[in-house]
Amino acid sequence: MPNDNTPMPSRRAFAGLLTASAGLAALTACTPKDGVPSPAAASMPAQGDVTSAAPASSSPAATATPSATTEPTIAATPAPAPSSTIKPQHSLTDPTSPWVIVNKHRPLNPQDFVPADLVQPAIRLAVSGEAALLNSTTAAAAEKMFGAAASEGVIMTLASGYRSYTTQVSTYNGYVASTGQAAADRASARPGHSEHQTGWSFDIGDGGGACSFQPCFAEQPAAIWAKANAHKFGFVVRYPWMFHDTTGYFYESWHLRYIGVDAAVDMATRGITTLEEYFGLEAAPDYL
Numbered sequence: 001m002p003n004d005n006t007p008m009p010s011r012r013a014f015a016g017l018l019t020a021s022a023g024l025a026a027l028t029a030c031t032p033k034d035g036v037p038s039p040a041a042a043s044m045p046a047q048g049d050v051t052s053a054a055p056a057s058s059s060p061a062a063t064a065t066p067s068a069t070t071e072p073t074i075a076a077t078p079a080p081a082p083s084s085t086i087k088p089q090h091s092l093t094d095p096t097s098p099w100v101i102v103n104k105h106r107p108l109n110p111q112d113f114v115p116a117d118l119v120q121p122a123i124r125l126a127v128s129g130e131a132a133l134l135n136s137t138t139a140a141a142a143e144k145m146f147g148a149a150a151s152e153g154v155i156m157t158l159a160s161g162y163r164s165y166t167t168q169v170s171t172y173n174g175y176v177a178s179t180g181q182a183a184a185d186r187a188s189a190r191p192g193h194s195e196h197q198t199g200w201s202f203d204i205g206d207g208g209g210a211c212s213f214q215p216c217f218a219e220q221p222a223a224i225w226a227k228a229n230a231h232k233f234g235f236v237v238r239y240p241w242m243f244h245d246t247t248g249y250f251y252e253s254w255h256l257r258y259i260g261v262d263a264a265v266d267m268a269t270r271g272i273t274t275l276e277e278y279f280g281l282e283a284a285p286d287y288l
């Protein structure tokens with residue numbers, strides 16, 4: 001999500017697209033930071049995730065998890081938990097932990113957490129300011145992943161990284177004032193509930209610039225490559241296709257989250273697609 005001070009050029013166009021798709025109760029973890037929501041944006045989810053309304057057959061990239069060997073069956077498989085061979089095991093609550101889980105049931109603690117090691121990664125940036133920052137571990141992993149993708153001819157950009165609590169407050173409050181809380185909750189994560197605040201997650205764009213934060217991003221080279229390869233670098237597609245009842249957000253093919261190579265590969269190998277399931281946590285479709 002564009003959350004820096006530079007509005008994404010595609011925002012208005014995307015708002016129009018969303019208008020055309022109104023009626024889709026999409027949620028998004030990636031909040032636009034245009035400051036003042038436009039009426040169009042207010043009438044619908046501000047971005048992304050609308051993919052969930054598209055027929056599965058329309059997007060090969062959106063139909064299955066990468067290297068999944070079985071169909072994800074959340075209900076049938078109680079609390080898988082990370083393989084015990086993964087050492088060390090990390091905290092699920094400490095925001096400095098690569099396994100911290102932030103969702104609509106699990107706010108950051110403290111809510112105004114700021115990573116102590118924010119850095120600007122040496123990768124292609126589509127943003128500036130705080131949104132160009134990641135925590136140092138995530139930045140290093142992103143540099144490796146972007147480099148590997150480039151070596152295969154796929155150019156990724158950093159479309160949005162860190163977002164401060166202060167930024168989230170102003171963004172969310174802008175939506176509430178403009179559209180009311182219910183609509184705001186569809187358009188923006190509440191302050192203290194955005195994974196972007198941890199420094200462990202970011203949104204990618206495609207070097208070609210197409211479809212940023214839009215459903216069609218799933219079919220861009222960067223998204224296809226990330227879906228197939230991100231786990232090798234410690235990342236998961238945090239809000240996978242058809243798991244909004246678990247994660248609280250519809251499909252975001254652009255939103256990646258670092259959890260470490262061992263855990264990400266473990267998830268991919270076992271065909272587990274959400275962090276909630278992997279860590280044995282309750283589904284978080286809505287705020288409590």
Ligand SMILES: [Zn+2]
Pocket residue numbers: 001029030196202203254255256
């Ligand atoms: Zn995001």
